Amino acid sequence: MPLVAGVDSSTQSCKVVIRDADTGALHRQGTARHAPGTEVDPETWWQALIEAADAAGGLDDVAAVAVSGQQHGMVCLDADGAVVRPALLWNDTRSAAAAENLVAEAGPDGARYWAETSGTVPVASITAAKLRWLAENEPENAARTAAVCLPHDWLSWRLAGYGPGSGADGLAALRTDRSDASGTGYWSPATGEYLPDVLKTTLGHVPVLPVVLGPLEAGLRTPAGAVIAPGTGDNAGAALGVGAGVGDIVVSVGTSGTVFAVADAPTADATGLVAGFADATGNFLPLACTLNASRVFDATAAVLGVDLAALTDLALTAEPGAGGLSLIPYFEGERTPNLPEAEASLHGMTLANYAPANLARAAFEGVACSLADAFQAVTGLGIAAQRVILVGGGARSAAMQQTLSAVLGLPVEVPEPGEYVADGAARQAAAVLTGEWPAWKTQDSATVSAAPEPELLERYRAAVRRQY
Ligand SMILES: Nc1ncnc2c1ncn2[C@@H]1O[C@H](COP(=O)(O)OP(=O)(O)O)[C@@H](O)[C@H]1O
Ligand SMILES: O=C(CO)[C@@H](O)[C@H](O)COP(=O)(O)O
Helix, strand or coil: CCEEEEEECCEEEEEEEEEEEECCCCEEEEECCCCCCCCCCCHHHHHHHHHHHHCCCCCCCEEEEEECCCCCCCCEECCCCCCCCCCEECHHHHHHHHHHHHHHHHHHHHHHHHHHHHCCCCCCCCCHHHHHHHHCCCCCHHHHHEEEECHHHHHHHCCCCCCCCCCHHHHHCCEEHHHCCCCCCCCEECEEEEEEHHHHHHCCCCCCCCCEECCCCCCCCCCCCCCCCCCCEEEHHHHCCCCCEEEEEEEEEEECEEEEECCCCCCCCCCCCCCCEEEECCCCEEEEEEECCCCHHHHHHHCCCCCCCHHHHHHHHCCCHHHHHHHEECCCCCCCCCCCCCEHHHHCCCCCCCHHHHHHHHHHHHHHHHHHHHHHHHHHHCCCCCCEEEEHHHHHHHEEEEHHHHCCCCEEECCCCCCHHHHHHHHHHHHHCCCCCCCCCCCCCCCCEECHHHHHHHHHHHHHHHCC
């Protein structure tokens, strides 16, 4: 009965689950908060991982561990293995102009070129755009950058005992997986190869890059001897955690809102709405991501002076349609659609409808409508939605569940509350240990079917069109 650990180092927190490798039974778990902001010292992730692992009873007795992490974050290391500057996260939009320039420099059909070459048209989130920003704005830091990796790669490396002072041998030990490599812009999901030219035209040189492990390939080991599995980007981790397969569309409501499908062939969306990522099993993970999801609820709850449970209760006392209010939730700029400078706005206010319950409902409906746009982009690639699965912290809200079902006009499957990204990582750890994907029992789910509200999405889209 070996134990395995799964780690989810996501934007807001680190979660650790420890499960039985044979049965998947949950033994222990722990969490720790991350620092806020879009520019973060990776050391704070490491300290949070230690804290979350301690809260989960430690990792000394696990036979394998895998780390899933927030995607795209730019972690630059110097020749010694020390971090060159704080990491720029996926939701840091300072690299928006750099992304635009990368597309323009690729010629009149630059977007198609990028979609076909790297799977994804660069936006501010993509690591390659962040490297270009670094080279243009902090040339000394760019020149000192001897290796570039992602949050999950760096944490796996720290788990193996590497860190500042590890030198060239340490950099050579960096490992990643195809799901996270596919979010960099300098790795091709279609060929499975790095794209050195992208690094030359962004960072200015080709740094040491993590070796991309195959789905069941063992990576490093912890000092205590546990196998470190390849790990994953957090969305690919969620796909593993809920057991998503071809025909499933997963909607995740965390700091980011994501809509993604498991596909058996790579995608290349030249509109730029859908990133052509790889998954953690050897398949692909076309994904549309928004910058504004669960934190819209946090902010609205704070404004209304209630907690998240009360926000949902309040929202459910309002009629569908929030009395005519439409919230465009682009508080942090937006990525889908690509409007990095956008701000949120509230439309349709009258003295009659401007009330706390309608505001609460408008927050959930606004996020649901923005996710419906992302959903349409994914299904627009010809991907059928046989089942829609809702995960992430925001999935705990009945208001989120119902408004998403109403706006999509589809039933939504809601797995029992859990840490599905960390669970996906634990599954991968078990798979690497045994050589095959474990046949763990899948989670219990409820199906939420709300009456379709197509006019709500029409009103939202009309407001977006008027504004942008
Ligand atoms: N009952 C709830 N209602 C609405 N949102 C919730 C609820 N519980 C948790 N959340 C949201 O979950 C978010 C954290 O989700 P999570 O998926 O862990 O985020 P991330 O992976 O980006 O760190 C918080 O921003 C919070 O708003
Ligand atoms: O940028 C993306 C996907 O492309 C985000 O989904 C990040 O991976 C962050 O995820 P969360 O912390 O919101 O789960």
